[in-house]
Amino acid sequence: MSPVLSFRARIAGAAGAAGLLAVALAVPAQAAEEGQTEIQILGINDFHGRILPDAFGGSAGAASLATAVDTLEDVYPNTVFAAAGDLIGASTFESFIAHDKPTIDVLNAMGLDVSAVGNHEFDQGYADLVDRVMQPESDANPDGGAQWEYLGANVRLLNGDPALPETWIQTFGEVEVGFIGAVTDETPSLVSPDGVAMLEFEDEAVAANRSAAALEDEGADVIVLLVHEGAPTVEYADAVDTSNDFGAMLDALDPAIDAVVSGHTHMAYDHDVPVAEWAGNAVTERPVVSAGQYGMYLNQLIFTVDDATGEIVSIDSALIDLWESGADAPVYAEDPTVAEITALAAAEADVLGAVDLGDLDGPLYRARIEGGDSGSSRGAESTLGNAVAEAQRWATEGLGVQVAFMNPGGLRADMLGEALGTGEYPSAVTYKEAASVQPFANTLVAMTLTGEQLAAVLEEQWQPAGSSRPFLRLGTSDGFAYTYDPTADAGERILEITLDGEPIAGDDHVRIAVNSFLAAGGDNFATFAEGVDRADSGRIDLNAMVDYLADQGSIGPDLAQHSVGVAGLDTLVARRTATLELSSLAFTGAGELVDPAVQVSLGGVDLGEFAVDGALPTDLYDEQGTATVTFDVPRELAGTQELVITGAATGTQVSLTVDVRNGGPKAGKDKKDLPNGKTPPGRDKK
Numbered sequence: 001m002s003p004v005l006s007f008r009a010r011i012a013g014a015a016g017a018a019g020l021l022a023v024a025l026a027v028p029a030q031a032a033e034e035g036q037t038e039i040q041i042l043g044i045n046d047f048h049g050r051i052l053p054d055a056f057g058g059s060a061g062a063a064s065l066a067t068a069v070d071t072l073e074d075v076y077p078n079t080v081f082a083a084a085g086d087l088i089g090a091s092t093f094e095s096f097i098a099h100d101k102p103t104i105d106v107l108n109a110m111g112l113d114v115s116a117v118g119n120h121e122f123d124q125g126y127a128d129l130v131d132r133v134m135q136p137e138s139d140a141n142p143d144g145g146a147q148w149e150y151l152g153a154n155v156r157l158l159n160g161d162p163a164l165p166e167t168w169i170q171t172f173g174e175v176e177v178g179f180i181g182a183v184t185d186e187t188p189s190l191v192s193p194d195g196v197a198m199l200e201f202e203d204e205a206v207a208a209n210r211s212a213a214a215l216e217d218e219g220a221d222v223i224v225l226l227v228h229e230g231a232p233t234v235e236y237a238d239a240v241d242t243s244n245d246f247g248a249m250l251d252a253l254d255p256a257i258d259a260v261v262s263g264h265t266h267m268a269y270d271h272d273v274p275v276a277e278w279a280g281n282a283v284t285e286r287p288v289v290s291a292g293q294y295g296m297y298l299n300q301l302i303f304t305v306d307d308a309t310g311e312i313v314s315i316d317s318a319l320i321d322l323w324e325s326g327a328d329a330p331v332y333a334e335d336p337t338v339a340e341i342t343a344l345a346a347a348e349a350d351v352l353g354a355v356d357l358g359d360l361d362g363p364l365y366r367a368r369i370e371g372g373d374s375g376s377s378r379g380a381e382s383t384l385g386n387a388v389a390e391a392q393r394w395a396t397e398g399l400g401v402q403v404a405f406m407n408p409g410g411l412r413a414d415m416l417g418e419a420l421g422t423g424e425y426p427s428a429v430t431y432k433e434a435a436s437v438q439p440f441a442n443t444l445v446a447m448t449l450t451g452e453q454l455a456a457v458l459e460e461q462w463q464p465a466g467s468s469r470p471f472l473r474l475g476t477s478d479g480f481a482y483t484y485d486p487t488a489d490a491g492e493r494i495l496e497i498t499l500d501g502e503p504i505a506g507d508d509h510v511r512i513a514v515n516s517f518l519a520a521g522g523d524n525f526a527t528f529a530e531g532v533d534r535a536d537s538g539r540i541d542l543n544a545m546v547d548y549l550a551d552q553g554s555i556g557p558d559l560a561q562h563s564v565g566v567a568g569l570d571t572l573v574a575r576r577t578a579t580l581e582l583s584s585l586a587f588t589g590a591g592e593l594v595d596p597a598v599q600v601s602l603g604g605v606d607l608g609e610f611a612v613d614g615a616l617p618t619d620l621y622d623e624q625g626t627a628t629v630t631f632d633v634p635r636e637l638a639g640t641q642e643l644v645i646t647g648a649a650t651g652t653q654v655s656l657t658v659d660v661r662n663g664g665p666k667a668g669k670d671k672k673d674l675p676n677g678k679t680p681p682g683r684d685k686k
Contacts, residue, residue, distance in 0.1 A: 027302045027316045029075045035307050037175045040076035041224060042069055043291055043299035045084035045263025048120065049091025049103040050294040051342045053323075053330055057373070059294040060322035062103075062342055063334035066110035068298055068322055071332065073111075076302065078172040081111055083148075084263035084290070085118025085183060085228030088133065089440075090412050093432045094342070094349040096439040099143040102345035104133065109338050112148040114168050116181035116226035117155065118263060123440060125195025126163065151181020151226065154207030156200045163199055166211050169220060174307040178220030180211040180257070183228040184245075184264055186467070186524075190409075192442070193520035193529070204229055205252035212256040221310035222303050225257050230265035230290050232468055239271050239288060245466045250288065258312060259301055260288045265468050268292030270299070270319040287317045297321055353432025358549030360417035361556025362425050365589025366408070367473070370616035378408035378472050379620035380588050383557035384415055384437070385475025388545065391555065392444055393477035395544035396513040396537050399446035402499060404513040405457070406475035407523050410541070413437050414589075421590060426554060431546065438542045442515035447531025452506040455494040456527040458482060462490065463524055471621045472523055476562045483656045486583060486623060487567045495566060496656045503657065515541050559593050559650040561585055565623060566643070566656060572602075573663040574638040579630045582645060585652065586614045586625025595647035600629050602658070603641035607631045612647075638662040 032038045044065070053061030060068070073079045087107060088100040095103045121129050129150075137145030152164035168179045184190070185201040208225050215223050231239035231246045241247040250260065255277035272285035291297040298320040304313040323330045364387050367380035385406050393404035413436040417427030449457070461472055483495040497504045504510060514528055516536070521529035539547075549555060565583035572578050586594040594614035600607045610627045617624040643656045 026072065026320050027300055027318045032304055036313060037173055037305050037307055038076060038078060039172055039175060039177055039222065039303045039305060040072065040079040041177075041259070041261070041299075041301040041303070042072060042079060042081045043084065043226075043261040043289065043301070044295060045228070045230075045261070045291050046086045046118070046266050046293040047083070047103070047107075047295055048086055048293070049088055049095030049100055051095055051102050051106055052092065052346060054294070055323075055328075057294065058296050058323045058325070060330035060332065061295065061334070062106035062110070063336075063339035064322060064330035064332045065295045065298070066106070066335035066338040067332040068320065069110050070335065072298075072300065080113050080170050080177060080179070082113060082179065082224070082226055082261060083115035084226045084261050085116045086120040086263060087115060087118070089118075089120025089123040091439060093353055093436045093439075094345045096435060097349050097352050098345060101143045102341060104144070104146050105341050106338050108145065108147045109341060110335070113170065114149045114151060114179050114181070114226070116228050116263075117150050117152040117164060117183050118228040119184060119187040119190040121150070121183075122187060122191040122196055125192070126199055128195075130164070151179065152183055153180050153211045154182045154185060154202035154204055156202055158198060158200060166207075167215055169215070169218060175222065175305045175310065176218075176220045177222045177224065177303075178215035178218070179224050179226055180208050180215070181226045182207050186245075189522060189524045192517045192522060194516070205249045208257060209252070209254040212254045216256055221305055222312060223257050224301075225253070225260045227260060227262050228264045230262045230468065231267055231269060232265060234267050234269045236269075236271050239269065240273055243466070245468065248466070257286070258303070259286060259315065261299060261301075262288065262290045265290070266293035268297045268319060270317050272317075283312050283315050287315055289317060289319070291319070295322060349432065353430055353435065355431045356428045357431055357434055357546055358429060358552070359426035359554040360415060360419070360429050361554050363417070363419070363421040363589065363591075364415040364555070364557055365421075365587070365592065366411055366414055367588045368616065369588075369620065370618050374414050374589065375411070377588065377617065377620050378469055380617060380622045380624060381473050381561060381563060381584065382408070382411070382475065383559065383587055383589055383592065384411055385473070386477070386558060386562060387415075387475075387555055388438070388541075389475040389477040390558075391545050391548040392513055392515070392541065394548055394552075395539055396444050396446050399513070399535050399537060400511040401446050401513040402511050403480045404477040405518065407515070407518055407525075408472055408475065409523060410440055410442070410515060410517065411437055411475075412439055425556075429549070434545050434549075435542055438545065440515075440517065440541070442517050442541045444513050444537040444539050444541060444544060445516055445519035445534060446511060446513045446537060447519065447528070447534045448509050448511050449527070449531050450506065451497060451504040451508040451510065453527050453530060454497055454504060454510060454512075455506070457525060458484070458494045458497070459491055460525045460527060462493070467524070469620060473622045478558065481562050481654045483564050483566050483654055485567050485569070486565045486621070495569075498655060501655065513537070557592070559587065559652075561587075561625070561647070561650065561652040561654070563622065564645055564652070564654045566645075569658055572633060572658055572660045574633050574635045574660055575663045576633055577630065578633050579628065582610075582627040582629060583623040584625060585612050585627060585647065588616055588624055593650055594625060595649045595652065598627055598652070599646045599648065601644045601646075602633075602660070603637045605634070605637065633660060633663075635662075
């Protein structure tokens with residue numbers, strides 16, 4: 001490990017690792033036979049600037065990770081420390097506030113050798129990556145200086161030339177180990193498209209196979225693919241399922257590629273995938289691994305290679321837990337050199353981030369799935385997403401904005417204030433916390449969309465087939481609501497959109513605001529890029545929140561749902577029994593209020609209260625909070641009517657114009673009877 005220290009000021013510090021506390025699931029050392037070489041690959045991914053330990057999240061922190069790497073290098077001297085991207089970007093405040101320079105410094109200090117680029121390496125654009133991050137630190141470039149090799153074989157300039165180094169080779173005695181780097185080809189939809197407009201992102205397998213052939217020509221004996229693309233779950237079956245992008249990529253890889261170190265989906269797995277062409281070899285399965293996120297785990301691969309032939313004799317792998325469940329501290333003690341860098345970063349961040357911005361009236365949470373942490377779902381409506389959207393609408397009112405939208409991936413932490421979700425509110429919120437929620441520094445862009453385009457935007461929440469996240473629920477500002485049919489075909493799901501209770505027609509024009517990432521079509525929301533009369537507000541998303549709190553004094557959760565699913569509208573037939581299935585009636589944050597029942601009316605007639613099941617979701621869609629509404633449709637309600645769904649406890653109220661078809665008499669019913677004995681408006685009982 002090289003003791004490189006340069007965060008803001010150089011610190012004198014002793015290099016070397018602290019003592020090992022314990023080894024979790026590491027491959028035990030075995031003496032290689034004469035004529036064989038053992039090579040260790042240590043892998044991380046999706047570090048996202050988590051330089052400090054986090055007991056709650058199980059992130060070991062950079063100083064402990066450094067010791068883990070050092071300790072395992074002592075056991076296996078022939079080691080490459082590698083990564084699968086997203087080392088920087090979407091970072092915690094200590095790194096974010098300093099342009100991720102502390103993260104660059106700690107990874108340099110622990111001797112990171114090589115990494116694929118991830119999509120977050122492009123958060124500030126291609127030019128920032130190659131001209132700042134990848135360039136040596138200097139007086140002219142104080143925030144750069146990554147000393148590892150960044151690879152991106154599938155990142156091409158528009159003329160087809162490589163935009164980044166494609167491969168890298170490390171030699172150990174008679175054995176050459178080659179590395180390929182690739183990033184998800186969805187990157188243009190995951191970062192601000194303007195920042196990568198000069199680039200094309202090739203299919204990962206196509207680029208990997210081309211690079212593998214080049215490495216073979218250069219004499220590489222072992223070839224490792226570092227790819228910022230990952231399996232959608234930790235299950236083996238999902239990793240090899242060719243219906244998703246990752247499984248399709250694995251299936252298409254050349255057998256010359258001996259191992260895959262992956263990332264992007266933040267999953268921790270250690271799979272062995274059979275390779276048909278390896279039948280009869282000493283090794284018949286390819287390791288496919290990922291180390292989760294934030295320095296929680298470390299992948300370990302041990303290759304034993306015959307020196308004379310270059311053949312791989314064996315491959316062993318392990319997933320090393322760096323902070324075991326229930327432990328009071330990380331498995332590995334802190335390296336003093338790296339600890340000094342992180343301490344300086346934390347001290348500077350504390351000064352910059354300690355300012356109180358205002359109060360929280362209650363905790364603001366991201367969405368979650370059952371058994372998952374807050375933020376484990378980007379597919380459900382959240383109080384935080386809606387609150388941030390409302391602050392951004394407020395910040396752009398001067399540009400005529402009526403509605404604002406917020407992408408869930410831009411929310412990187414909950415906003416809980418000093419009460420941390422369990423104490424008393426109101427509670428102060430600091431600049432550091434606000435910055436941790438929105439670390440990307442996107443500007444806010446105003447534009448005009450038609451009602452038809454708004455419906456298209458809402459349809460785009462259902463992501464393209466094969467996407468690692470099938471649904472992305474946009475946060476929306478106050479007064480904006482819509483109903484949708486989750487069972488309908490693509491392009492036909494959105495039923496009605498309202499603003500302040502009034503329906504938006506397809507040819508209406510609505511002034512909206514989004515961050516610059518969405519404005520350029522990020523996250524596959526291509527319709528935002530079609531907006532006209534565009535105006536960049538010049539306000540950073542974080543600054544919008546800071547200014548909102550300064551003006552309003554506080555912000556808090558609005559528990560009213562802005563979208564509600566309604567299925568079964570075809571059963572609305574006069575003189576028949578109708579059954580409507582309602583969904584998306586509940587938020588998923590810890591302790592957030594759920595209506596025990598919703599009131600439903602049709603054509604002004606109260607149909608009664610219907611119980612809500614508020615169980616947490618198990619998938620990544622926005623269907624939690626369900627109710628079944630069954631009632632007899634009176635004959636007097638035939639025609640166009642308004643369906644209204646109200647949750648008294650949360651304040652939810654959405655409406656939908658529906659068509660009630662006429663039907664014949666229903667046996668056993670008085671055709672004049674209405675629910676609760678009421679009469680539709682404008683009619684008299686005969």
